[in-house]
Amino acid sequence: MSDKIYIFDTTLRDGAQTQGVDFSLDDKEKISEALDNLGVDYIEGGWPGANPTDTEFFNKKHSFSNSILTAFGMTKKSDHSAENDPMISSLINSKANSICLFGKSWDFHVDVALGISKDQNLKNINESAKHIIKSGKEFIFDAEHFFDGYKSNKEYALSCIKSAYDEGARWIVLCDTNGGTLPHEISEIVTEVIKHVPGKNLGIHAHNDTENAVANSLIAIQAGVRQVQGTINGLGERCGNANLMSVIPSLYLKNEFSKKFEINIKDENIKHLTQCSRLLDEILNRKPNKHLPYVGAAAFSHKGGMHVSAVQKDPKTYEHIDPKKVGNERNIIVSDQAGQSNILSRLGTIGIDIKKNDPKIKKLLEEVKGREFIGYSYDGADASFELLARRIVGEIPRYLKIKAYDVSVKKNSSGAIVSSAKAELEVDGETIVCEGEGNGPVNALDNAIRNNIQKISKYSDYLKDLRLVDYKVRILNTGTEAVTRVSIESTDSQGKNWFTIGVSPNIIDASFKALIDSLDYKLFKDNAPASA
16 A cells, blocks of 8 residues: 655645735635645645635635634744633634644744743643644644754754644644755655654655755655645745646656655546646736746747657657646647758648648748747737738638728826827728727727727627737837837636737737737637628
């Protein structure tokens, strides 16, 4: 029987310490539900009593199918008993089945931060553990700064964790709180600790300050610990915590771990990893990190033509796992480095069936390389590439014809900057004039078209849910002949985002090209009728 590794998620507690992150009660509910569906063993929901949101979250009844709800706090204070500690009482009275307390295990912190004797600190740990276990709750002890403490005073650090373990703590978690410990140190220290506390009762809590949190977590498991703590996408204070979106698939899919250990996450659930990762970013209203291992949009992207040819023959050449196993997908990039293999593969993914020797392939490849020479980049502009390809290789209906546009920026008498735009569109031979204002010339152009959608009655139902998500500008060269590249990210009620691009010496013209591509792509993907 394989040893079980327990997955402990602390996104809602440690992840909430990330700069700019503030979870609402609804956010916590959505994230905890996703984690339970994924199958993690523990969900650390926060610190009941520390703030209204955490208190309300723990007052609610959670019917988790796979996960144990865990409350977080600290060991009792020295001026009263564990029974009379209001913070510990709030944890015991919460609806959590498991309680995780942190305590100092670094003699330096006991002396300086707590200002108490080392013996008093041991007593605080011991009595806190005894009281919680007596209450019937599962007890977890987070040994804060354990690795620093071990290197400073080995005997004292070990006495701290023994104080909790000897009273019946289910888990003793070794915390690399400042993230400064390296993998070889983790391995050596864990190997020694296991001589005093069994590995089946040990956990690892790694921070990412040296970019080693995942490596430290995995090597600690190899050295003997059986619980691993981390967060979705490595969220956490400073440089973050161990990224469970990398730890989990490594444990499940890599033979070095999967043949020795088992985890609670099943085959049908691990496919939800990418979805879980992106759910967090959606809740935080931030762009996903496309370069995250396993779950990032670029994790299985291929750009070089020779790489693409190799991947098509045998995906294992450049892909360490099948992306579908974690709910991700392969992405073939089209760029000035692309070869025929890239073009054919990319056309296949957008549903264009064309023979390898069709002369239109060469024409499209030359067009892409020519456009990238003057500043276009189709690396991330999937929608603009599809429109270009369909115009050259296949067929795409004609929708909106832009006859003219005018943009002005003025300062009014009150000192406010006002941007106005006027665009003349042609649909079915009819000229439609759209006007609008905005907080800048591009926003004014966007508003001019979208705020007058009702005038374009043929396409009003198709475009009414279009929304611009992001707008980026890059100056490609300097001087009097500077070229500007504009990238626009769009979305609609169906929830799938697309990216378009425009290049011009004029920023307004570049923006307008990207904006019109966005409109055209929206109409195409929704099967809008062609303009006569």
